Amino acid sequence: MGIRQQTIDDYGAFVDKFKPKKTTDDCYTPPAVYEAIKDWACREYGIDPDKVVRPFYPGGDYERFDYSGGAVVVDNPPFSILSKICTFYRTEQIPFFLFAPYLTIFSSTSRNGAHMIVTNSTIEYANGAQVNTSFVTSFGDDLIRTAPDLANAIDETVRRVRKEQRRHPPKYAYPRELLTVSRLGKIGRQVEFRVKASDVAFTRALDSQKAVKKAIYGGGYLLSEAKAAELKAAELKAAELKAAENVTVWPLNDKEKQIIGKLG
Template identity: 90%
Template sequence: MGIRQQTIDDYGAFVEKFKPKKTTDDCYTPPEVYETIKDWACREYGIDPSKVVRPFYPGGDYESFDYSDGKVVVDNPPFSILSKICAFYRDRGIPFFLFAPNLTIFSSTSRNGAHMLVTDCAIEYANGAIVNTSFVTSFGDDLIRTAPDLTKL
């Protein structure tokens, strides 16, 4: 390899260090996936679709969001603060149905009054990340349950 090619390669590696890295907090849900899950949750738990809100978007502030008039959160939150989000909703009596990574569903939510809905859903998010995804919710009576019908959808 010539010195010019090595310089170009070194520069490319240098520039790469400064590019923002994608994390599981950057896993934006494709619309068709979101709609399928929202429709299932509304049917399963009797949620009025007109009351569904999505407070998690780039630059959004879920803590300042208006949850009045019986709004229900059905959304894909930043996974890194899922436990904090569940506690926030539990403490304020805000009903929710949230996406959650399979790997941490039990450790991050069981202490926060959330019910865990375990599925075998490998979702490909908008950034190309494929995450085995389950859900946490304030709905239902079981601490842990499965949803084979949701997995099939």
């Protein structure tokens, strides 16, 4: 990537900071929480788990998704177009059980005939957003209802997931060809390290991260092989210097050096 293109990309990122963010549209449900909700819906409404489909994924098109074979939608859709989605499913007679925003659930579904299940469940999604969530569905006879067993199942699952995350926090390691701010921060007090624009290319996420909806916090730079080796050497040198900072070295005096000189 040239300097000009990099500058354009950085400026675009700067401008994006000031655009309104629909954060709930980027909320990917933790698998354990989704399974608890799906299991409840299947038991409550007699849904065949093998018929459940999830058409809402990055790059997906729910209107062109294949709903043949008696498919039932159980998924977390973009909240900003929830009303449109419900109207589409009602018109096409596709059964659904969808996540919905808690505070605006009435206004989101008042004109499309969807039934509402109010649980006010605080779900922490994969992007870190905590959203108070309820549900809308084509199933059942009640226009509006509560579901204590569903709400409690979600709460218990959320607590378990949080506990497991605290006990087993994720550990990540980047390839040596990726330069991050934290890598420089670890060596900056011990070793001088310089990078020219021709040695690097900016990236916000590795392709392997995108597949699991992860990114490099703060972005990073891909390094040339030579520069990556130089950085690795700098890290080793910094580690040695840092270790030596807390070590008291006792020197030899002249007499001791003379004794050593006569030995052997």
